[in-house]
Amino acid sequence: MTRPDLQYIGQSSRTTTTECFARHVSSGKVDFFHTAGIEFVMGRRDGPFIWDVTGEPRLIDCHCNGGVFNLGHRHPDIARELIDSVQELDIGNHHLISEPRATLAARLAELMPGDITYTVFGVSGGEAIDLAIKVARGYTQRAKVISAQGGYHGHTGLALAAGDEKYRAPFGPVSPGFVQVPFDDVAAVEKAIDDETAAVLFETIPATYGMPVPDRDFFANVRALCDRYGALLIVDEVQTGLGRTGKLWGIEHFGVVPDIIVIGKGLSGGLYPMSATCFRAKYEAVFQPDPFIHISTFGGAEVGCPVALKVLEIASDQRFLQHVQDIAALFAEGFDALKAKYPEVLVGLRQLGMMMGIELVDERCGPLFSKVAFDHGLLSVYANNDPRVSQLLPPLIIDRTLAAEIIDRVDQTLQVITAMLGGR
Numbered sequence: 010m011t012r013p014d015l016q017y018i019g020q021s022s023r024t025t026t027t028e029c030f031a032r033h034v035s036s037g038k039v040d041f042f043h044t045a046g047i048e049f050v051m052g053r054r055d056g057p058f059i060w061d062v063t064g065e066p067r068l069i070d071c072h073c074n075g076g077v078f079n080l081g082h083r084h085p086d087i088a089r090e091l092i093d094s095v096q097e098l099d100i101g102n103h104h105l106i107s108e109p110r111a112t113l114a115a116r117l118a119e120l121m122p123g124d125i126t127y128t129v130f131g132v133s134g135g136e137a138i139d140l141a142i143k144v145a146r147g148y149t150q151r152a153k154v155i156s157a158q159g160g161y162h163g164h165t166g167l168a169l170a171a172g173d174e175k176y177r178a179p180f181g182p183v184s185p186g187f188v189q190v191p192f193d194d195v196a197a198v199e200k201a202i203d204d205e206t207a208a209v210l211f212e213t214i215p216a217t218y219g220m221p222v223p224d225r226d227f228f229a230n231v232r233a234l235c236d237r238y239g240a241l242l243i244v245d246e247v248q249t250g251l252g253r254t255g256k257l258w259g260i261e262h263f264g265v266v267p268d269i270i271v272i273g274k275g276l277s278g279g280l281y282p283m284s285a286t287c288f289r290a291k292y293e294a295v296f297q298p299d300p301f302i303h304i305s306t307f308g309g310a311e312v313g314c315p316v317a318l319k320v321l322e323i324a325s326d327q328r329f330l331q332h333v334q335d336i337a338a339l340f341a342e343g344f345d346a347l348k349a350k351y352p353e354v355l356v357g358l359r360q361l362g363m364m365m366g367i368e369l370v371d372e373r374c375g376p377l378f379s380k381v382a383f384d385h386g387l388l389s390v391y392a393n394n395d396p397r398v399s400q401l402l403p404p405l406i407i408d409r410t411l412a413a414e415i416i417d418r419v420d421q422t423l424q425v426i427t428a429m430l431g432g433r
């Protein structure tokens with residue numbers, strides 16, 4: 010007999026799904042979206058678009074889960090790879106030597122800068138950051154980790170400790186040794202770093218902090234400080250990696266080779282979770298006394314390896330990267346015009362390639378932008394650690410026509426916000 014409290018199972022209208030979600034997954038999220046006036050349950054998805062479960066509205070996905078959908082939703086080549094992979098592979102056994110994992114790690118070694126030739130795979134970005142910190146601490150035998158105020162590295166143990174207070178405050182004591190400094194502030198890093206420092210950890214461009222693009226020489230200066238004190242430089246490329254900035258790795262824009270690069274999100278192709286902690290060969294020493302000292306049952310699941318390999322093939326193609334740069338130039342042009350048109354609300358576009366943040370005048374504007382953009386068929390999520398900014402992360406595969414349409418919808422959105430804030 011069906012239990013009355015589970016009567017929603019198998020129902021898929023927006024209302025029944027929302028009620029079921031509130032009852033069994035998260036009542037808070039349902040309240041949040043209801044209060045924000047965003048009534049949407051993700052249904053069909055294809056390329057750059059997602060539809061409500063009822064068929065309407067259709068949104069252009071300019072959030073992309075922070076890069077999970079860099080290649081759009083259900084990219085046909087990626088889907089084919091997964092279907093083929095399932096015919097032969099499964100999760101595999103994380104204790105054993107694995108051909109798909111070895112092949113994927115070897116390809117990453119080819120594509121990574123410098124002598125970053127080893128990879129440990131994970132499932133999530135947070136897990137991969139945790140491991141990066143473990144590598145740094147294990148290698149240096151030091152505890153201190155410096156990261157950025159407003160930075161975000163995930164909600165797992167050490168990643169959580171490296172992030173902002175508000176995400177960890179309700180959950181009791183965190184691992185000691187973490188220090189936060191303002192981002193893009195070499196003097197602050199210089200003040201914080203010392204002989205006890207295991208690692209300096211930054212996102213190349215902090216996404217949750219609203220995409221502030223650092224000075225061209227910031228990372229070179231941090232690299233020099235790390236070298237001086239024997240600390241490792243860990244770069245979180247979970248959002249900036251895999252072509253988002255117009256180069257395969259965002260850090261390439263800054264001309265430095267970090268000790269560890271962490272990737273995730275887009276490596277999944279939007280279809281099979283995969284993250285990676287990629288490090289310079291010498292740090293593999295950490296795992297030599299006991300190669301089972303770090304374990305992830307699903308990390309680098311064999312069935313997902315061909316998917317990630319296909320993502321790398323697409324994202325590392327120079328024509329693809331050129332396409333990202335060309336579309337990025339359209340956004341730069343479009344936003345210059347919008348800035349002149351809406352000076353009361355739009356400060357400008359923070360941008361490196363298609364890593365983009367729409368900077369607005371004050372903290373009311375980000376949440377407002379997300380709602381009004383939704384009403385105009387755009388999914389754009391404001392930056393949680395700087396709500397003046399709304400993230401603009403369209404799939405990298407969009408064409409010129411869709412880029413123009415996005416700019417047009419942003420135009421309409423800004424027009425409404427200007428009127429709401431009493432501008433015109």
Ligand SMILES: Cc1ncc(COP(=O)(O)O)c(C=O)c1O
Pocket residue numbers: 075132133134135136138161162163164212216217245246247248273274
């Ligand atoms: C820059 C960055 N690093 C790490 C993470 C954590 O990734 P995950 O949610 O897969 O643990 C995120 C997630 O949004 C992120 O944006």
